[in-house]
Amino acid sequence: MPLVRIHLDTDRTTARRVLQLHREGRIHHESREAARDQALRQGRTPAGDPVFVGITNGRRDVQLLYDVEVYTDATR
Incomplete structure (x- = not known):
């Protein structure tokens, strides 16, 4: 199945928190649901479920990156 890369705008504090949770093997449920x-x-x-793959390291705009596996021919 294809993957869709999702970019979610966020602030640096939240990005650090999501990254820390990921490193601990835990999930930031709010951002995962936002990616879905x-x-x-x-x-x-x-x-x-969306899979956290990282954050951008832009100086101004920070984004959370998620890969979401999607059905090929299904649309809502």
Whole structure:
């Protein structure tokens, strides 16, 4: 199944928290649900849970990056 890369705008504090949780093997549920919602808004149906893959290191705009596995032909 294809993957869709989701970029979520966030602040540096939240980005650090999500990254720390990921390193501890835990999940930041709010951002994971936001990634799922973003995939749905793009007209894609998630086939599983979004997977955190990292953060951008921009100086101004920081984003959380999630990969979401989606169904090939399914649209909402």
